[in-house]
Amino acid sequence: MRGVFVYSVDRALALSLTCLSSLLAKRVYAFIAIGAMIVPQYARAENLTLKLINGDVVSGEYLPEESSNKVKVLLSPYFGRIEIDASLIKPEPIPSRWLSSVDVGIDGSNTGDDLSFGYSLSASTRFKGTDHELNASANFDFDKSVDAESVSTIDTNQGAFSIRYDRILSSPKWSTYASTDYTYNALNDVGVNTNVFSVGVGYKVLDNKKLSLRVSLGPSLIWFDGGSGCSTGDYVSDGIALEKYCGEIIPSGTIGAAIEWDVNEQFRLSINDQLTGSFVNGMAAGNDLSGTLKFFPSKNSKFYMSLVARLIYSALHSPDINNTFNFKLGTEF
Numbered sequence: 001m002r003g004v005f006v007y008s009v010d011r012a013l014a015l016s017l018t019c020l021s022s023l024l025a026k027r028v029y030a031f032i033a034i035g036a037m038i039v040p041q042y043a044r045a046e047n048l049t050l051k052l053i054n055g056d057v058v059s060g061e062y063l064p065e066e067s068s069n070k071v072k073v074l075l076s077p078y079f080g081r082i083e084i085d086a087s088l089i090k091p092e093p094i095p096s097r098w099l100s101s102v103d104v105g106i107d108g109s110n111t112g113d114d115l116s117f118g119y120s121l122s123a124s125t126r127f128k129g130t131d132h133e134l135n136a137s138a139n140f141d142f143d144k145s146v147d148a149e150s151v152s153t154i155d156t157n158q159g160a161f162s163i164r165y166d167r168i169l170s171s172p173k174w175s176t177y178a179s180t181d182y183t184y185n186a187l188n189d190v191g192v193n194t195n196v197f198s199v200g201v202g203y204k205v206l207d208n209k210k211l212s213l214r215v216s217l218g219p220s221l222i223w224f225d226g227g228s229g230c231s232t233g234d235y236v237s238d239g240i241a242l243e244k245y246c247g248e249i250i251p252s253g254t255i256g257a258a259i260e261w262d263v264n265e266q267f268r269l270s271i272n273d274q275l276t277g278s279f280v281n282g283m284a285a286g287n288d289l290s291g292t293l294k295f296f297p298s299k300n301s302k303f304y305m306s307l308v309a310r311l312i313y314s315a316l317h318s319p320d321i322n323n324t325f326n327f328k329l330g331t332e333f
Contacts, residue, residue, distance in 0.1 A: 048074060051090040058084060100125040103306060103330035107143075118143030118156060120326045122308070133166040133175070141324060157186040158322070166202055175202045177216060181274070181288070183312075190235050190242045191317035192226025196276060198254045210262045220254040222278050222286075223247070224316055235318045240281045242318060250316075252278040265299040278316060286314040294330075302332045 048062035050072065060074030060082060067073045072089065074082045105120040122139035143156035164179035181196045200218015207214075229235035230246035256274040263269055269291070276286040290310040297303070305327070312322040 048072075050074070050084060052084075052088050053090045054088075058082060097129060098125065098127050099332065101330055101332045103308075103328040105326045105328035113148035114145065116143065116145040116155070120308075120328060122328070122330075131168045133168070134164070136163040137161070141326070154187070156324075158324075159184045173204045173207065175204075176200070177202050177218070185317075185322060188227050188322075189318040190227045190229035190237075190246065191224040191314065194222070194224040194314070194317070196252070196254070196274075197221045200254070212258075212260045214258050216254075216256040216258075218254055220252045220276060222250045222252050222276065222316070227318070229318050237315050237318060237320055240284060240315065242316060245280060245316065250278045250280055252276050266296045268294040268296070270294075280316065284315040286312075286316065288312050304330055304332070306330055 047059065049057060049059045051057055058074060058076070060076035060079075063073040063075055063081075070086050072084045072086060074084065076082055101124050103120075103122045106118070108117040109115075118141070120139070120141045122137070124135075124137035126136075127134040138159070138161045140159035141156050142154075144152060144154055146152045160181070160183045162179065162181040164177055166175040166177045168175050176199070178199045179197070181198075183194045184192065186192060198218050198220035200216055200220075202214050202216040205213040205215060224245075225247045227246075230243055232243065235242045254274060254276045256272070258273075259269070259271040261269045271291045272289070274288045276288075278284040278286065288310070289312075290308070292306055292308045294304045294306045297305070306329075308324075308326045308328060310324050314320055
């Protein structure tokens with residue numbers, strides 16, 4: 001594999017903030033709009049529900065300035081100010097440091113003599129320690145159709161794998177991270193295989209049981225190869241002769257944002273967005289936006305239904321747009 005840099009890394013780092021800021025404007029505004037809708041309900045006073053060892057349940061507005069390790073003070077709309085001895089409160093179970101999930105989706109149709117069938121698989125795992133966090137995920141989508149003449153066509157054949165490690169700094173809101181994101185799309189004319197490696201810093205704008213928002217910023221390296229266009233030289237995107245950069249390592253900059261929101265006991269929403277600017281022909285933009293909405297029919301069940309969407313744009317690929325939507329069934333463990 002060739003390892004020729006388009007610009008020096010020093011040049012890449014110097015330009016990353018200024019170039020990416022203009023590219024990120026619309027994405028930042030979008031996340032601000034989302035935050036404006038979600039955050040206010042968490043800015044209000046915290047409502048707390050305590051389970052007592054005798055089976056009773058007490059709810060009210062938590063008054064931290066009047067509480068201590070020995071006594072918890074709540075303001076109930078029905079009973080007014082309530083003081084509860086901490087020894088009477090039932091301890092909450094310690095949550096597992098690991099959270100994993102597996103999802104499966106299938107689809108098929110039959111119109112006359114035309115047949116089609118497809119499936120989607122995905123898995124993810126997360127580990128949260130006191131001073132570090134690890135996230136990993138993988139997915140694969142495949143669709144095939146057969147016409148009346150028994151000619152088969154592969155309509156979808158793609159997958160992805162990503163892993164990210166965060167090391168928490170002295171301030172729990174800040175972390176350093178290293179991540180790699182690999183994508184595969186057999187139908188691409190340019191960029192069948194793509195890998196983005198990034199290091200940088202992360203900051204948790206929000207971090208509580210129901211809602212978390214983390215933003216990240218850092219330099220990155222992009223490598224892509226594969227597809228007929230990497231050998232013919234016939235593909236041009238945004239004035240970029242893509243064949244020239246196939247197999248090259250390209251200095252880039254990456255900004256990301258991730259939202260995890262437990263809407264209620266049955267709905268959970270997660271959104272991830274990663275915007276990358278590559279130093280090719282000035283600046284070549286790429287954006288990977290994904291979202292998952294999970295519905296748990298029973299609050300005591302680990303099984304769920306999910307709606308998954310992923311929207312990818314890359315000026316270094318042909319075609320430059322790749323969007324997928326899936327409905328899946330899954331479980332957490």
